[in-house]
Amino acid sequence: MSIFSRPKTPAGSIVRARTSKKVTERLGANPAIRRARVEQAEIYYHPGFLSDAECDKLIAMIDANRRPSTLLAASEDPEFRTSESCDLDRWSPDVRPIDERMAALLDIPPEHGETMQGQRYAPGQQFRAHYDWFNEQQDYWPAMKASGGQRTWTAMIYLNDVEEGGATWFPQAGVRVAPKRGLLLAWNNMKPDGSPNLGTLHEGTPVVQGVKYIITKWFREHPWINMPIRTY
Ligand SMILES: O=C(O)CCC(=O)C(=O)O
Numbered sequence: 001m002s003i004f005s006r007p008k009t010p011a012g013s014i015v016r017a018r019t020s021k022k023v024t025e026r027l028g029a030n031p032a033i034r035r036a037r038v039e040q041a042e043i044y045y046h047p048g049f050l051s052d053a054e055c056d057k058l059i060a061m062i063d064a065n066r067r068p069s070t071l072l073a074a075s076e077d078p079e080f081r082t083s084e085s086c087d088l089d090r091w092s093p094d095v096r097p098i099d100e101r102m103a104a105l106l107d108i109p110p111e112h113g114e115t116m117q118g119q120r121y122a123p124g125q126q127f128r129a130h131y132d133w134f135n136e137q138q139d140y141w142p143a144m145k146a147s148g149g150q151r152t153w154t155a156m157i158y159l160n161d162v163e164e165g166g167a168t169w170f171p172q173a174g175v176r177v178a179p180k181r182g183l184l185l186a187w188n189n190m191k192p193d194g195s196p197n198l199g200t201l202h203e204g205t206p207v208v209q210g211v212k213y214i215i216t217k218w219f220r221e222h223p224w225i226n227m228p229i230r231t232y
């Protein structure tokens with residue numbers, strides 16, 4: 001192999017490795033948090049992170065602003081992501097304290113977080129298996145690199161219980177999480193050396209009965225520069 005050929009496995013990174021270690025230590029020290037007992041990925045649970053009132057408020061905001069969900073990279077499968085999404089205004093008095101609490105829980109500066117997204121899945125809707133980390137070989141990567149770089153951690157919260165279906169399934173890690181109102185799920189998209197972890201492959205399985213509401217937050221390795229600044 002020539003020394004100029006592209007490595008097959010994505011490269012590690014000192015910045016991401018440092019974040020991995022810091023967040024892992026912070027979560028490990030929190031008695032309210034449990035780690036899934038698997039080696040393939042670092043997946044954590046915090047039951048009851050949000051109150052019922054907070055969940056209801058976010059559900060109402062999602063219902064009021066939802067639009068079809070989108071994908072960063074084109075997919076040939078029209079059923080790949082069939083849910084609806086909405087961006088939640090981080091400066092809203094109902095969103096900001098939650099946004100900041102999530103960042104504090106992980107010990108990541110809030111400005112590294114992308115806009116909190118609400119997701120709504122009606123029966124039959126799903127988000128097929130994907131990674132949250134960016135593929136650095138794809139056309140979208142230069143724009144993502146410039147806007148804060150790789151996605152390091154994901155934190156999501158289930159806002160309601162779902163009658164049937166809608167579990168988050170990590171097929172490589174063998175972890176299935178059923179929606180539970182107020183439960184926060186967080187995982188490290190990176191490996192300890194700061195390279196993307198293939199073990200984080202996950203999907204939002206189809207809802208069978210009921211409607212599933214979640215919020216998702218993706219944290220970048222650097223501050224997310226798309227963040228709108230309010231000048232008043
Ligand atoms: O709906 C789920 O359970 C997973 C959502 C997800 O993977 C995402 O929003 O990136």
Ligand SMILES: [Fe+2]
Pocket residue numbers: 130131132202
């Ligand atoms: Fe995801």
